[in-house]
Amino acid sequence: YVGMFSDISIQKMHEFELQKIAHFDALTELPNRVLLADRLTRTLAQAKRQSSMFALIYIDLDGFKGINDTYGHIAGDYLLKTVSKRMKDVLRDADTLARLGGDEFVAVASTLASEAECIEIVGRLLLAASQPVQWQEVQLNVSASIGIALYPTHGTEHETLMRLADQAMYQAKGNGKNTFFFANTENPV
Numbered sequence: 001y002v003g004m005f006s007d008i009s010i011q012k013m014h015e016f017e018l019q020k021i022a023h024f025d026a027l028t029e030l031p032n033r034v035l036l037a038d039r040l041t042r043t044l045a046q047a048k049r050q051s052s053m054f055a056l057i058y059i060d061l062d063g064f065k066g067i068n069d070t071y072g073h074i075a076g077d078y079l080l081k082t083v084s085k086r087m088k089d090v091l092r093d094a095d096t097l098a099r100l101g102g103d104e105f106v107a108v109a110s111t112l113a114s115e116a117e118c119i120e121i122v123g124r125l126l127l128a129a130s131q132p133v134q135w136q137e138v139q140l141n142v143s144a145s146i147g148i149a150l151y152p153t154h155g156t157e158h159e160t161l162m163r164l165a166d167q168a169m170y171q172a173k174g175n176g177k178n179t180f181f182f183a184n185t186e187n188p189v
Contacts, residue, residue, distance in 0.1 A: 058105075062145055149161040
């Protein structure tokens, strides 16, 4: 009998790193667009099976560009990492927070009992985003504008929910920032 063995641990580590690069944002280590699409598809299928509600929450940080322009990308990156961790920490374990790029994020709040529960989650996200971030001797301050689309109230397909939540986020930006709006399916922007 002849046996051959080889150590594949390096190959497995490399595969793991490739998976991480493909599915997670390099800066914040949050899921990226690819993994968000997968999780959203799963959440949508679960909501259809269970006849439950979930929220797609589109988040844009207010004032981020000014911080990046004034203090540089190192400060901006530090702010993004800090704020994204705070927002992730206020979500429930079953929820997803993903970074789309720049200062845009999407949260998927699954299996909601009511619109009021969604508002409570969004309130925690707004508070987490607006807490000052200490960077060197400077206090960095941003807030968030949030748009919300509910399944099945505002739509039953994830493309529709994303579009409506994005439009609602722009309504929040246009109405003073540091606030949220629900999608408007009667008079879409």
